[in-house]
Amino acid sequence: MSTALAHLPSFRVTQPGPPPASDEGAQLDRALKDYLAHLSVERGLSANTVAAYRRDLVRYGAYLASAGRPGLAGVTEADVTGFVESVRRGADGGRPLSPSSTARALAAVRGWHKFAQAEGLAVDDPSAEVRAPTLLRRLPHALSVDDVAGLLDAAGAGDGPLPLRDRALLELLYATGARISEIVGLDVDGVSDSAAVRLLGKGSKERVVPVGSFARDALEAYLVRARPALVAAGRATPALFLNTRGARMSRQTAWAALQSAAARAGLKEHVSPHTLRHSFATHLLSGGADVRVVQELLGHASVTTTQIYTMVTPDALREVYAAAHPRAR
Template identity: 85%
Template sequence: MPTATAHPSSSRQAAGAALDGALRDYLAHLSVERGLSANTVAAYRRDLARYVAFVDAAGRVRLDSVTEADVTAFVEAVRQGSDGGRPLSPSSTARALAAVRGWHRFAQAEGLARDDPSAEVRAPTQLRRLPHALSVDDVAALLDAAGTGDGPLPLRDRALLELLYATGARISEIVGLDVDGVADAAVVRLLGKGSKERVVPVGSFARDALQAYLVRARPALAAAGRGTAALFLNTRGARMSRQTAWAALQSAAARAGLTEHVSPHTLRHSFATHLLSGGADVRVVQELLGHASVTTTQIYTMVTPDALREVYAAAHPRAR
């Protein structure tokens, strides 16, 4: 009796299914055991789905059949877009490689693979750029512009942006706040990456804007909904989304006449830069930002060539 032979396409489908199953297990580990946020897990899923498609096309049946050459080829492919996806910047390529390394390390630790083929693969060199920050005057103009107009929305938007700048919080941390998270207006409790909580002081300008919103605007917005504990509400009385918060910032920036790109992260960068310029210790700023490593915070201590020349001209005895 003749022996049945597997069709090549069915073998490829089986390989893809095996890799997809391994990926689902890893993403579940990131979400459940490591407690990473939904946004972070989604970013891992995007990068690793591209990786699965790449190694599957190379004929790898399981994760333990992937070689170092495969990982190196993947890095080059996503950098150039030769795998059919969009080309990635050096920083995005490094992020994708970090996701791949995490998966392979997990597979090795769980006994699913003997070796880690990604261990020696290097990401492309990245240019170290200063984070963009607004001047103190531009921040003031932005915050003033957010509060112009009638009705509850200007009060909401002013409180939102004041709180972003006062705390250096990520936009997801601010829209995720509940009213009881600011019960003591002198501080806010922010839930950051990895579900890590930190307590950040709130300055008087943000406290005043927040109080005005809570008393004069939030009740009107809440009346349109079914009741929610969320601090910042949309016009339907539900929790404000990141997209709505982004739109509020863009609208305020346009009214303030700011021509450069302004994002919620711009306010976070401005918060850190202004604190350090005012003499704050870098480790204090690290705690306020919720950075796991001080190395991440130290990028804000970099100075521009113009600043170097100014300090040199002012301080060196033979500069003139």
């Protein structure tokens, strides 16, 4: 059995050996373990993904058991709808879920019911028509161009190899719109062509992203004047960005470097590595870049994900209204 399934909790306390037929929830236990084994072994999902499904479905199974459903065959659409409402409000005794977490739980439930139908454990899929709560689309938070410039200047302030490293790191993040994991995962040969970098994104999908002159200059300064001193503290490594021990820089160290630069720049708002990714996309589109091009640069599988950056902000609406409407003033 997969490691992810080894400590699967039951919906109830049982004694060793097969549970009695009258024990409500026994069939649900077996059905859930079969489904999680299917996800782990046949579909090859990661242990973390299987654990996330397990958490949601254990809660769903407990809800069904309390409603007197011994197996998935007797579940109705009303049961699924009731569960969604229950977890949204926390009425089942668990913590209330946000709309996005509720939608995730419903997705897990749908997968389980679809599996049960395919395996002949149920005739119908009662979850097929149940709708998740409407999710409000929030605009990604982006810094202004001036704030980005102040942040990058602050990263390079000071003496020694670390300011050069941090300036190159943040310049490259903003220049490419890369995820932090993609940047810290770079090797030196990944930037051998100074005009572009090869990034390995989700699903091991590679993409080539151009690099502007500011990032190229910062990267060259780091490679010539800082990286040799850092690599001398450890063993030879192909990693591009190094920590003070000469090993590959971690995401946590990169995060700390960004936070330190944001504090020195006097930025009051929360800044994360993804903020620079959002800023990259927002500034490109504001400058007239095509959304399909930005999609490729970000490594999004679907243009729908990229299109959220095209949403007009309330401030932009007010500015256009004030400038264009004849009676706005």
